[in-house]
Amino acid sequence: xxxxxxxxxxxxxxxxxxxxxxxxxxxxxxxxxxxxxxxxxxxxxxxxxxxxxxxxxxxxxxxxxxxxxxxxxxxxxxxxxxxxxxxxxxxxxxxxxxxxxxxxxxxxxxxxxxxxxxxxxxxxxxxxxxxxxxxxxxxxxxxxxxxxxxxxxxxxxxxxxxxxxxxxxxxxxxxxxxxxxxxxxxxxxxxxxxxxxxxxxxxxxxxxxxxxxxxxxxxxxxxxxxxxxxxxxxxxxxxxxxxxxxxxxxxxxxxxxxxxxxxxxxxxxxxxxxxxxxxxxxxxxxxxxxxxxxxxxxxxxxxxxxxxxxxxxxxxxxxxxxxxxxxxxxxxxxxxxxxxxxxxxxxxxxxxxxxxxxxxxxxxxxxxxxxxxxxxxxxxxxxxxxxxxxx
Numbered sequence: 310x311x312x313x314x315x316x317x318x319x320x321x322x323x324x325x326x327x328x329x330x331x332x333x334x335x336x337x338x339x340x341x342x343x344x345x346x347x348x349x350x351x352x353x354x355x356x357x358x359x360x361x362x363x364x365x366x367x368x369x370x371x372x373x374x375x376x377x378x379x380x381x382x383x384x385x386x387x388x389x390x391x392x393x394x395x396x397x398x399x400x401x402x403x404x405x406x407x408x409x410x411x412x413x414x415x416x417x418x419x420x421x422x423x424x425x426x427x428x429x430x431x432x433x434x435x436x437x438x439x440x441x442x443x444x445x446x447x448x449x450x451x452x453x454x455x456x457x458x459x460x461x462x463x464x465x466x467x468x469x470x471x472x473x474x475x476x477x478x479x480x481x482x483x484x485x486x487x488x489x490x491x492x493x494x495x496x497x498x499x500x501x502x503x504x505x506x507x508x509x510x511x512x513x514x515x516x517x518x519x520x521x522x523x524x525x526x527x528x529x530x531x532x533x534x535x536x537x538x539x540x541x542x543x544x545x546x547x548x549x550x551x552x553x554x555x556x557x558x559x560x561x562x563x564x565x566x567x568x569x570x571x572x573x574x575x576x577x578x579x580x581x582x583x584x585x586x587x588x589x590x591x592x593x594x595x596x597x598x599x600x601x602x603x604x605x606x607x608x609x610x611x612x613x614x615x616x617x618x619x620x621x622x623x624x625x626x627x628x629x630x631x632x633x634x635x636x637x638x639x640x641x642x643x644x645x646x647x648x649x650x651x652x653x654x655x656x657x658x659x660x661x662x663x664x665x666x667x668x669x670x671x672x673x674x675x676x677x678x679x680x681x682x683x684x685x686x687x688x689x690x691x692x693x694x695x696x697x698x699x700x
Contacts, residue, residue, distance in 0.1 A: 311423060311680055313603070316673040320416040320666060323358075327412045327669070328662035330354050334404035335657050338394030341435025341442070344371040347392035347404075348432050351411050355430055358415040367449035372442060373432035374451055375411075377418045383426030384686045386676050387458035388414045389625065389634075390432045393440070400653035401437065402463030402641065402661070409461055409665040413672035417680075424680045429455055436624055439478045439584025443624040447631060456686050457596065457633040459675060460625065461668035463656055464638035465646060466612035469601045471638050472619035473590035473626045474523065474549040475556040478583040481507060481567045485576045487540040497538030501531055503574040504542040510566035511546070521618065522559055523549035545583065549622060553588045553630075587622045590636065591629040591696055595689040596675070600637055603674040609667065612640060621647070630697065633689035639668050 320327070330350060337346045348371040352362045360375040392407035394400075414430045421428060431452065434442040446452060462471075483504050488497025511524055518524075526546040532539030548563055550556040564580055571578040604611060625636045641664060645651035656664070679685055 311420065311677045313674045313677045315419065316416040316677055317670045319419045320412055320669050320673060323412065323415065324666055326354070327408055327666055328659055330411070331404050331408040331662040331665045332658060334392055334407055335399045335661060338398040340396070341393040341437055341440040342369065342371060344392050344434055347407060348373055348434070351390055351392065351407055351432055354411055355414065359418065360414070360430065367446040367451045369434055369442060369445060371432070371434045372446055375414070375430040377414075377421050377428045379421045379424040379426045381425040383424060384456045384679055384683050385427045385429055385454050386679055387429045387431055387452070387455040388672065389443070389458050389460040390430060391436045391460070392432070393435050393437050395437055395648060397650055398653050399656055400649055401647045402652065402656040403436070405463045405656055405661050405665045405668070406460060408662070409668035410672065412665060412669035413676065416669060416673035417676040426680055426683070428676070431458070433624070439476070439587065441585025441587065441624045441627070444585050444627045447628060452628070452632070455632055457679070457689055458628060459596065459600070459635050459672050461637050461639045461672065463641045463664060465640065465644055466638065467604075467610060467640040468613045468616050468638040469597055469611060470592050470615045471590065471636060472616045473636070474521070474551060474619040474622050475553050475587060475589040475626065476547060476549045476622035477556060477560055477586035478545065478547045479560070479563070480529070480543055480545045480581050480583055482541070482543045482579040482581070483571060483576050484579070485538065485540045485574070488538040490536045490538050494538060498575045499538050500542040500576055501539040503570045503576040503578065504528065504531065504544050506570035506573055507544060507567045510570055511563060514562055514566060518559065519551070519555070521551045522555070523547070524563060551589060551619065556586070585624065587624050588626040588630050590623070590626040591693065593629070593633040593635055593689050593692055595685060595692050596633055596635045597637070599678045599685070600635060600671055600675045603671045603678075607667070607670060609671070610640070633686070633693050639664060
């Protein structure tokens with residue numbers, strides 16, 4: 310049987326290299342689908358440690374698939390790398406996600422020849438901004454052989470069973486008719502009034518939706534001059550709900566807010582989805598119990614076993630509807646919230662790299678559990694089927 314201590318030793322032996330990788334990604338932030346430096350660095354790290362690396366998989370230039378095969382057929386265990394940044398840098402800690410998943414795979418793979426099965430590391434671009442790299446790769450068949458997958462995400466607290474909301478984003482472009490606002494306003498049809506009416510309609514909608522939903526919008530274009538009746542305006546909304554089914558219903562209601570606004574102002578509206586919609590996260594207790602025990606055995610503090618509410622969304626939710634997956638939140642020991650400069654500061658340097666090393670060890674140990682007892686993978690798959698049937 311493969312030894313967990315051996316996996317941890319391998320990761321510890323490579324701490325300096327993992328630290329350099331984590332710091333390099335942090336110091337070179339790249340937006341979604343443009344993560345050329347990060348994906349190349351991760352690919353080089355994995356190739357150096359015996360993985361066969363294919364870059365540009367699934368039609369995405371900055372995606373990759375790295376694999377190390379065992380001695381025969383068996384479970385294919387996946388590790389998910391994220392490495393895209395936000396406009397203010399790595400304020401969501403994806404430098405930690407990418408380096409920890411790659412390091413976990415290396416720790417597990419040191420004696421992969423002992424096992425029946427394969428280790429796969431997927432580089433999944435553009436999680437932020439509804440880019441949906443994981444969904445794109447899934448549709449392209451890049452994950453067809455994977456039996457399960459795992460990743461850790463930095464957070465203000467360590468949470469085993471997190472909640473991710475389903476989300477979809479849309480643009481609403483209103484078309485009116487221009488006119489001189491002082492001379493002949495009656496000849497115009499104000500697209501800005503339609504836009505404002507949509508926001509009012511959405512605010513009225515909030516009275517009759519669940520408290521777990523989120524509807525947040527911005528105005529991208531609101532006119533060009535005060536003395537011209539605006540003929541074109543645009544709003545963008547992110548819409549979140551607890552489940553995919555609830556999301557679909559809520560999206561249609563928000564669409565109706567836009568349609569009603571256009572009708573009441575004698576304008577028209579074009580509705581277009583932005584990026585890819587994300588599904589809610591389907592928890593898998595078989596996998597979560599394994600990683601929870603491994604974290605406890607490492608002496609890690611667990612702040613919360615089960616999250617009380619969902620506040621974020623991710624395309625890992627999409628994958629969780631297809632194969633058993635976990636995304637565990639690991640504390641950065643700071644009350645700062647993701648997407649802020651303070652959170653980025655908590656994820657930088659050796660401090661961020663230490664978080665990556667700890668997450669890598671927990672994931673590698675969980676991989677050991679699955680290779681030592683492949684039936685656990687089958688149990689995880691059965692649990693997923695049951696959860697989806699209940700939904």
